[in-house]
Amino acid sequence: MGGPVPSHRLAAFTLIVPVVGWGILLSPPFESIRPLLGLPEHLPASRFNGHAAEIVPPDRGDAEWFLARVAHYYHVVFAALLYSMIVLGSRLYPGEWRDTRLLGLAGAVMTAVGGLGYAYYSRSPPLHGLFIAGLAVLFASGLLVAVRLRPRDVLDHALRATLTLMLVGGVIGGYLGSSFMDEEAHKGFVEAKIAARFNPDYAEDNELWRAMVAHEHAMVALADVAAFLVALRALHLRWGRSTRLASYMVLVGLVATAVASYAVWPVGGIAHLVITPASLILLIGVTILAFKTTTTGTQPQERLLALGIRVGTLALWASVVVPGAIVASSLRKPTVFINPAFRDPAWDWAELAYNIGHWHILLAAWGIVLLLAALATQEYTRTRRVAILGGWLALAGFTAASVTVNLYMLGNPPEPYQPNPYDNIWLRLLVEPSLAVMAAGVALAYLAVVYEEAQASLRGLAPRAFEKK
Template identity: 25%
Template sequence: MSGFGQRLKYLFTSTNGLVLTAIAITGLLAALMSTLSGPMAEWGVREITIKVLGMKLVEAEREGRVVLLYHSFFMPVVAILVYFITANVRIKENWDSFINSTVTVGYITAVCSGIGFAYFGHSPALHGLMLVGLSLVFFAGVMLAGALWPWNKEYYLSPDSPYAHTRRGVDLERVAFWVVTVATLGSAALGAWAGAYYGSGFETVLAEDIVRQPIKTTLELAVVGHLHIMLSLIGITAILLLGRWFDFHGFWHRLAMPLLIIGSITMTIGCWGVVSFQSIAHIIIYTGSLFALAGALFLVIFGIPALVRDYLNQWKIKNATAGQKIKALLYDPLKFGALWQIIFMNFTTTFVGIFMAIKLDKIFRTWPLREERIELAGHWHILASIIAIALLLYFVDQLNLKGLPRRLFGWTVIIGADLAFAAITVFAMKRLFVSEYMQQPVVNLTMLLSEIGLGVTMVSLALLLVWRLVDLFKADGLWKQELQEADTSSFTGKPASM
């Protein structure tokens, strides 16, 4: 095989290559869309981009463009989760190749045609291709659900396994992956059901725009339920994958897995129930969220002591001081950072969301709609970004980035991203402590900090991609070693005998 062919094989068959390709596509899309943002419009960059690329942006069609843009960002994320699952969970031989290739063709088709349809003229052919791409991603999910079927005796665990299982040996972690996959398929169908009525009396809506609308149509409620549950299921999948990374097992694992399973099912029922039983659906959602959050908390309780213990053992320190334990905890920013994101999420999304729910009528509904809309949009974007940061730290560990570059990348991303998330949270909640007439200093400071934090994070990601791009041009780069490992290894999960 030629060198070019080997590189293509690496990018489209190995787990690291597939993830790098998806990240690169998402990064290029983010860079393009950033030139259309508010600050870029003030500097005149937006108009230059529109004219140079020949974009067709009609203001009345903004909501439709935003929906397509969201899907274009999330399709590569869904593909990345699929790649990680097939790399970490045992499935039948060759199934991983079928699943990965299908989701890859699907998301690339959906992203390219979706952005083309939204920003470069409404070609019916592009819209049709976008639906084909989304259908392929869905079909890949169906195949994944079949491959993950947990009641196959081939995947049962032994009675003395340290991982959560039933008396018969059913792997509860595998059940959790399967439940999340099936729930995601059903939740995607919920969104597709609403989308199927475009052109038949249903117009595109953004959930934050109709939050105060007293009466919502069935299809509008379907959109609200769809976006909530899809993001929640992505978060639970990320928790399960991080658990694989930390070799989550033992007492806390046996507690966490049933809670994550129950939480996934309960939240899914609640979000679907928004369509018909809005009055009680949120109670069901909150109950499911508590189960899922408890499962994530147990991973943190397991992971932090395990991380400290591993490094103390490497350093052969038996009676460690408090300072040595803190050094061990912070020594690897990638692993510490992933656990820290779970903790930090509570301060920027969980506690804020609970407070909003409790004080909704007394405080937030007395604000102007614009302020509540900012808080809702910020809440969803921060949660999605925190999940993405945790997955990025996990992936960089798989790239075997070591030494000083590993620590610099890890701490830069953690500090930059969390600075931005904290600043945006303060900006969204500013009406609690400052009036509209006195808000400008707070707005200026939080916007500056968020832009610095996001800029630092994006530059770090860009440098990572440049490093791997340069490596791809080397005859004996890391890509070749990873390709050889992909050809000779099966999966990186726990063996069935455990």
């Protein structure tokens, strides 16, 4: 089995920590830290919802700055997590993955340096070129994985289908990026994105905006599914009729969900007639498989992973699926849950907050699954308890933050759009403390991995030193 050398596991974790930490340091409570990073205290186009989230400004020029920062930062996070998934997968699937890992590392680092540099320091063509080149190298790494993966069962076929569909999403992303070379298309696209931050209905006629919606919906959903499938590989499943049925539900559901999501580009929102039932089939299959993992006779870190994917799956039902159904049913007509209808101007701020929070939950779920799977496959000498404690804290913090952030997004009374319509009690008392717990857990897990990888490197060097003597 072509498992990764210790440096790749450590590099993946080390890359994620500063990338996510960058976003934390640039959040409103830490404005005073920005000058220490060589940035102005008030970034161009910054506009904050009190002490919560940065929001799009109404001015077109400022909004373009803001949207560029958001797009580049999210791609940097995505690239770091993709590289981490490649490293983890190469430990669990047979084959020679050395060049794939090296390409993944190079692509993720290039994307991070170019993307963060361009978004926050200088809008220079070389930095943007480095960002684009990094994404291209990462695409090549993913293409190698999809070609070389040799499926052995239905879930392996599902993983290969997931990777292939993500490559399709990458091509669509490349098309969107190339559209910026056309000044007229660029202008219309930016204006559509600005309008959509307040009401997506206003942007529906823009073909590039629909392509972007198709790209981002499919890519995030597929990334979460891929992480789940890779994590399952680190565990043992109780195979039976229901497990096989669930496996086919996952395969069919993810393909239908992704294809229908991509169909939003040519046909628009009517594609949700397929997306909704397909994603429901996918989620039911994922939930069944999560509860088909065996935990008897396994190590504590493997039991934590098994519990983590179960709790995480249930948390997504509670924090994404159910609130999403409530919002979808209330978009254009009042319901018992939301009154007036959610597209009423009185809900402008709440809808913006919901859209932001929704994506953060899905990205965090991807990261936590990868974290728990990495801990489950780590070889330990002295830090097993520290790593497991970190995993528990990260899982508990993620679950609490995911569920309670809906109170912040949807639990306030409707008010007109303004920088700070609410005093964000939900954030201060529930969401932010939960995120602090999650961050503490990630920090502990990182320290454990650093120690164990350093020990592994020393053990590898010892025989060579002996041979030299």
